[in-house]
Amino acid sequence: MWGFSSFSELITATFKNIGSEFVIKYIVPIILAIDLLFKFLFISEIGVYFLMALYGIDFLTGIIKAIITKNLVSKRFPRFLFTMLSALLILSILKYAGMFVVVFYPLYSIFYGVFVGQQIISIVENLTALKLLPLEVLNKIKSKISEYGSNKQ
Structure with a gap:
């Protein structure tokens, strides 16, 4: 092997x-x-592993950014853990609510997309602050999200 x-x-x-x-x-x-x-x-355990990996990458890039800017605060770790566990709890509740009430079933996909998008934006912001990505990438992502949100209304 x-x-x-x-x-x-x-x-x-x-x-x-x-x-x-x-x-x-x-x-x-x-x-x-x-x-x-x-x-x-969860509906897709691989998707949850991906979401947890994004939370981990966001946490690590945030720590690196805090170390470089000398703005490291120890109370951020519980906040990271709380938000990740809250997202996982919401997704598991939506899975079981969707099994009994059809209205809740599409909410799982919506919330999953929001959580993944939030983490990607946070990672890009951290990488931009570390000067590893150009500011144009962050502005492009934020403009696409605001365009999508304004088209939905």
């Missing part, structure tokens, strides 16, 4: 200081339990 003679050898090579017994006993069941829980709670 991928150039290794056994699964144990792959784990040993991947996790250098952690034995394969620890990974098989603890890490793999935790990952499987989280995946099973996400399949139960």
Whole structure:
């Protein structure tokens, strides 16, 4: 498997200081339990993993921006965690509400799109503040969103 003679050898090579017994006993069941829980709670668990990855990237770019601008505040981590957990809670509630009342079913897609869009804008703002993206990219994204919002009304 991928150039290794056994699964144990792959784990040993991947996790250098952690034995394969620890990974098989603890890490793999935790990952499987989280995946099973996400399949139960959300319409698309891959979409939720993507949303969580966007939250993580936003958090990391925010930390880097705060370190560079010397504006690091420790109370931002609980806010990040609270907003991510709130988004996941809203999505799981909308999934089950949509199972019983058809009006709620399309709201899952709408809220998911809002959460993903919010994170993408935040990541672009952080990258623009770090001077890794030109300001035109941020302005273009914001103008497209405002155009879309004004066309809907």
